[in-house]
Amino acid sequence: MQGLWLSKGSWAFKSDLLDPVVGLGESLVAVQATGICGTDLALAKGYYDFNGIPGHEFIGRVVSGALTGQRVVADINLGCGQCLRCQAGVHRHCAERVVIGIHQRAGAFAQFLSVPDKNLIPVDEGLRDELAVLAEPVAAALEIIEQMPKPLPSRVLVVGAGRLGLLVAEVLASFDCEVTILVRSLERAAHLQNKTIQVVTSIDSESFGWLVDCSGTSSGLTTALQAAMPQAILVLKSTLTDAAGVDLSPVMVKELTVLGSRCGPMDKALAWLGAGHLQAPKLAYYRFSEIESALAAAKEPSIFKVLLEPDKPSPLS
Numbered sequence: 001m002q003g004l005w006l007s008k009g010s011w012a013f014k015s016d017l018l019d020p021v022v023g024l025g026e027s028l029v030a031v032q033a034t035g036i037c038g039t040d041l042a043l044a045k046g047y048y049d050f051n052g053i054p055g056h057e058f059i060g061r062v063v064s065g066a067l068t069g070q071r072v073v074a075d076i077n078l079g080c081g082q083c084l085r086c087q088a089g090v091h092r093h094c095a096e097r098v099v100i101g102i103h104q105r106a107g108a109f110a111q112f113l114s115v116p117d118k119n120l121i122p123v124d125e126g127l128r129d130e131l132a133v134l135a136e137p138v139a140a141a142l143e144i145i146e147q148m149p150k151p152l153p154s155r156v157l158v159v160g161a162g163r164l165g166l167l168v169a170e171v172l173a174s175f176d177c178e179v180t181i182l183v184r185s186l187e188r189a190a191h192l193q194n195k196t197i198q199v200v201t202s203i204d205s206e207s208f209g210w211l212v213d214c215s216g217t218s219s220g221l222t223t224a225l226q227a228a229m230p231q232a233i234l235v236l237k238s239t240l241t242d243a244a245g246v247d248l249s250p251v252m253v254k255e256l257t258v259l260g261s262r263c264g265p266m267d268k269a270l271a272w273l274g275a276g277h278l279q280a281p282k283l284a285y286y287r288f289s290e291i292e293s294a295l296a297a298a299k300e301p302s303i304f305k306v307l308l309e310p311d312k313p314s315p316l317s
């Protein structure tokens, strides 16, 4: 099959990838569209030492398995099913877990992938591909709501207007939070659809009791630490692999609560998207064979998100 192979940080389009092995209790899914996110770009820099087919944000159609014919998205964390964490329902923290397209499991940057049936979530036919493909990052944004103590603080600062930061701002605003987003380029702010979101390019005081760092940079984290009021909650949402040089003393001095946040509830993400909170985000579509152009487009502030599609319609879909 056709798709992308990532090895030692370099991307290659291949037409001779081995078809996925479909195990017991798994389905074969034909990929319809798949998103490039910050994690994919981090994998290319060596994060998780990933060699293989990346891609974890996708919408596809089951071509063989229990849900044949169904459009689906997937919970990308596959736990062992046996350990105490899996038994307690937190399989995303299973020590033996593999993660589709991120850690020891082939992902969606190919014509097909195999997914355990229990990880598949059917998508309502009324939800368009261009929105359903955002379910994974929307779920990650909704996870903040799941984790935060209730009632939610009324104000929040989102640091960074990348792919995830924009979605986090939209999701939090939909929960009636007063959202301020700190952007480097005002061009990114043009993607925001909820008009209640305030856009700023600098913060000059310790004025937020709740902050979400989506910047993925040490300078963004530093800004968030400075903008936090005493006893604030700081949610770390993006993967910052090198925080060298970040002064963490504000965490202690201001007695901040730091909350790490990763994957979230896919079913709630589909419901959120289905409720119409997001309309026609500005997407750019590329074929797998156009990966170089796609990666260049992923750096363009004028594009909300880059999607990849299979090069030719798969014969089975």
Ligand SMILES: [Zn+2]
Pocket (backbone or CB within 6 Å): 037, 038, 039, 040, 056, 057, 136, 137
């Ligand atoms: Zn992602």
Ligand SMILES: [Zn+2]
Pocket (backbone or CB within 6 Å): 079, 080, 081, 082, 083, 084, 085, 086, 087, 091, 094, 095, 096, 097
């Ligand atoms: Zn387990």
